[in-house]
Amino acid sequence: MSIDYYREGEPVADTKAPAGPISERWEKRRFSGRLVNPANRRKLRVIVVGTGLAGASAAATLGELGYRVANYCFQDSARRAHSIAAQGGINAAKNYRNDGDSVHRLFYDTVKGGDFRSRESNVHRLAEVSTEIIDQCVAQGVPFAREYGGLLDNRSFGGAQVSRTFYARGQTGQQLLLGAYQALQRQVAAGTVDLHTRHEMLELVVVDGRARGIVVRDLVTGEITTELADAVVLASGGYGNVFFLSTNAKGCNVTASWRAHRKGAYFANPCYTQIHPTCIPQSGDHQSKLTLMSESLRNDGRVWVPKSKHDERHPADIPEDERDYYLERRYPAFGNLVPRDIASRAAKVVCDEGHGVGPGGLGVYLDFADAIKRLGKKAVEAKYGNLFDMYERITGENPYERPMRIYPAVHYTMGGLWVDYDLSSNIPGLFVTGEANFSDHGANRLGASALMQGLSDGYFVLPNTISDYLADGPFEAVSEDHEDVQAARREVDERIAFFLGNDGDRTVDSFHRELGKIMWEYCGMERTDEGLRKAIGLIRDLKAEFYKRVKVTGKAEELNQQLEKAGRVADFFELGELMCIDALHRTESCGGHFRAESQTDEGEAKRDDDNFSYVAAWEYGEDAPVLHKESLVFEYVKPTQRSYK
Amino acid sequence: MSTDLQPRTAATAAKRAQAARKPWRSNIGLKIAMAVSGVLMVLFIIVHMAGNLHIFEGREEMNAYAAGLRSFGEPLLPHESLLWVLRIGLIASIAVHIWTGIVLSARAHHARPVKYAHRHKNRGESRNAYLNMRFGGIVIFLFVIWHLLDLTWRTVNPVKDVHDAYGAVVAAFDPSRWPVTVFYLLALTALGIHLRHGIWSAVQTIAGPDTKWRKRTQAIALAVAVIIVAGFAIVPLSVTFGLVS
Amino acid sequence: MKLKLRIWRQADADAKGRMVAYELDEVSEDASFLEMLDVLNERLISEGEDPVAFDHDCREGICGACSLVIDGQPHGPQAATTTCQLHMRKFRDGDSIDIEPWRAGAFPVIKDLVVDRSAFDRIIQAGGYISAPTGTAPDAHAVPIPKQDADAAFSAAACIGCGACVAACPNGSGMLFMGAKVAHLGLTPQGQPERATRVLGMVAAHDEAGFGGCTNTGECAAACPKEIGLDVIGRLNRDFRKAAARAA
């Protein structure tokens, strides 16, 4: 590997996970952690960035405990955080179906689903806490789906063999988030949480090696202020928008995490991205985002493409024997229900060969004709009506009469800021929760487990582990005039001044789109040594051009959406480069990371456990990033090759 | 520290708690008062309408009915007791109805100070109710004043004999006074529209039915409104067209 | 397709705004309404003009951020559809389209098409929750909830807090939004202990924020992208009447 791209540093020393039997570790950690006396909590300030599942649950719980919390989000209301968009459901090892589920099985499935690139201790804790999450949410009034007997309904999800997914129609994320949001608003009324909406964190303040605050911009007035505290929690979500087109909300960004990374926090496994197989394909250059169609559609829909290349016929005119049901053909055991990474890649393969349908040949059919024949239109409508309606609104095509067209799209980022077992980054006082951290999903996230992780982190894990850190507080007061605080502010001011002063001629979006294309082409579903090297070059060139030609209109002291975007895209450039470097250095295939050079004879992902059974934690370096390896130990689940044939 | 952690919300929370202790001054509280007064007036008006139909039984019957109202309960109760109970109830209802109407309309006006540049046809269940009710209500109010001058106080009615209600009615709608009849019909239309919305609206405000019952209430409101308008209108029409004289 | 747009432009909260006309060529039928505005904004920026500010985030009809009044209708002409899910094929070549912000005293304009909806958060703060401190919950199956109640609670909970109901209401009333939350929580057994204080608190916050009263006009329900019905307003009235009678 060319030394220009990165350097290797010391391995990560300690993840702080307690030793001993895995099922006792979390209990042990909770007991060994120091507590903060209730009277002292009032003297401790905690900043929480983000009001998604991970942020709102943490802020509300810390507020209830009596800490003084300042909570931030860039949307106009905490309720609009991107978690609201999750559709499918949330896992929990309740075993309400008596179908053999248990904490251990959820733990096992999640480690395996992550293709053996996650930490056993963390995943086990997640599985343990999962049951408490459901209890908590029900107590808050979350209207989960129920059966006629009045008990909670479950469904199986993402190829799991047990029914452990709790759901609320197709709006699970919304209902869970509203539960957390309402708990948060209760604390706002009680005065324990000071909530700042339409505020964006632009810099982390590190004083004497500890995270002590953030610099924020009021997105309405443009005012820049500094908020100082005893600890900072980042719950700022994922960075899938580096691809420009993704299923994420338009505002999702990496800025909070990236600013912390630049201040010394490690960024782990940045290249692990999840590409979801069932999204509505792009229809043209105007496209601003891609829409997910719930994975549940694959339960009844059959995926196919025409056997002949560039077939422009109406799907109804293509006879059965000229159709290729390629998932059923290649994976007879799982058929249309293979996991996300496998279904996505298979779609890419047939489209690359020229069998794709729809604009640009980037789409495959998801056909309900058989299901309608078998179950009747009514039954199909009852099950998927709202999804069909959504599809029709977006594409103008009626999926009852014509098969849906779907294509994979970027959906979730498993990578994120590195944290230890306590959810603390390597900067003391900086904690990271939810999609923003890297911790629990390894190289591939199973369906319905991101919601679980966000709430687990926010309601149960962080409030317990952060007290151990805060027990040393309150830390010595930091003055606004402190050199490090001033420096952080200055960086923000200078960046804004640069954007507004730059006499460019290209819009921010045009750069973002171009960056996204590079990322998708070379760091998307399939990655090669050659492609990644090329991408790094392209990104560097584009970044140079960005700083030369980007044009931002308006002023700093007003609501200026272009200015917001410019800062986010600037950070995406640096992140994109790191993602490519990470993908380049990991010459194995695992989960969502598919290196063309590392595949089995049948074209499946091939892991290289001897050389890559580690977390890649990257340290920011001016010239080149520094790689710190955290090796992964598997005591309970022995790594095997995943097979879905 | 620039953003101080003084809970910004504590002060407003206290203020709000205070407001919550006076629920009847809230929009919904006033609306309930309006609905109750409206329903009382509806009851009065139904009785009134039924009473008016005595006119088709002839002068004697009609006047006996009117006298009966006045002498109800005599000699145990003083003269016109029932009528005064009704009147006081009615005056109170009108007062409450108008007062709440003014306060709520003013608040609504502040809540929606700017109009849309592009006006679009309404598509709700009671289109334009807010306008019909407010302006219709004013028409009804003007009508009642005329009506009292005409048939109760007889200020503008040729028949001054209080005991001859029949005569007064016949005189009021004499074919020569056709504009009066037209005015009555217009006012009745306003009343009908007012009640078509008002009756279901009052049920919605007081009882809060589910969707099924809301739809039923809307149908009932329409039926009652039509019956009331028809029941009233038939009297002036019959007189004007000479069916009753 | 070719479009004539008239868009409300207002530099900031204190500025006087006005409708400004723009012409847009070559709009794709497949573009969403917001993508159409993206195209306009790209052009405005290249011409050195300030792009049109509008709120949006998820662009799939669930976050409640997008908020445009299109030809006098909040979220535009398509029923049960948010602005971001509205697609240009609903319009015809050569159409003129008027775009305005939500109009309500309680939702002041911040800039162009962006309004301040924090009043909704304040209503929730005044009681739109169930007090269930983290970690105190009994097992989720401890209290079964009849399916009909759970489904009805869900339908009310589907509200995305967009504020179209207020924008559509001739009285600038937030009754549909408030009713949706009162109905959602009131339909669950967990919501019972706070049922009375919740409704009194929320109504007080609603009025204080400057929302108007309800005359049961029904424009709100017609505009609601999540098809929240007027029955939630009925429920709200009922809960309020009972709570107020008890408080008095």
Ligand SMILES: Cc1cc2nc3c(=O)[nH]c(=O)nc-3n(C[C@H](O)[C@H](O)[C@H](O)COP(=O)(O)OP(=O)(O)OC[C@H]3O[C@@H](n4cnc5c(N)ncnc54)[C@H](O)[C@@H]3O)c2cc1C
């Ligand atoms: C379409 C879709 C469907 C999904 N479906 C499922 C599912 O069915 N099951 C499942 O388990 N998972 C699902 N996921 C994944 C899951 O929804 C997310 O991973 C999870 O909700 C992330 O939660 P979070 O709290 O970490 O972040 P988010 O909800 O993204 O919240 C981020 C918060 O940080 C704030 N923020 C970000 N940057 C800044 C900044 N610089 N300054 C201030 N504030 C900032 C934002 O305002 C926001 O409040 C889905 C994801 C998508 C895109």
Ligand code: HEM
């Ligand atoms: C004196 C003149 C009147 C005025 C100015 C008036 C005005 C109004 C107004 C502004 C409303 C509110 C509409 C709404 O909020 O839905 C209303 C409602 C109503 N009015 Fe009247 N009105 C008058 C007379 C009457 C009469 C004579 C009756 C009955 C016979 C009546 C019955 C009702 C009813 C039942 C309601 C519904 C209350 C509710 O929605 O809760 N009104 N009126």
Ligand code: HEM
């Ligand atoms: C159009 C047909 C109507 C006729 C023929 C009619 C007739 C009369 C008569 C004869 C009286 C006098 C009764 C008496 O003093 O003995 C009267 C009183 C009254 N009418 Fe009508 N009326 C009509 C419609 C209405 C309507 C539509 C309203 C209300 C909106 C109304 C409200 C009243 C009131 C308030 C009084 C006074 C009652 C009292 O003396 O306390 N009337 N009406």
Ligand code: SF4
């Ligand atoms: S009730 Fe409907 S219109 Fe009102 S905020 Fe909720 S979703 Fe929007």
Ligand code: F3S
């Ligand atoms: S439109 Fe307004 S008047 Fe009531 S029924 Fe809806 S809040």
Ligand code: FES
């Ligand atoms: S942008 Fe989220 S609902 Fe429209």
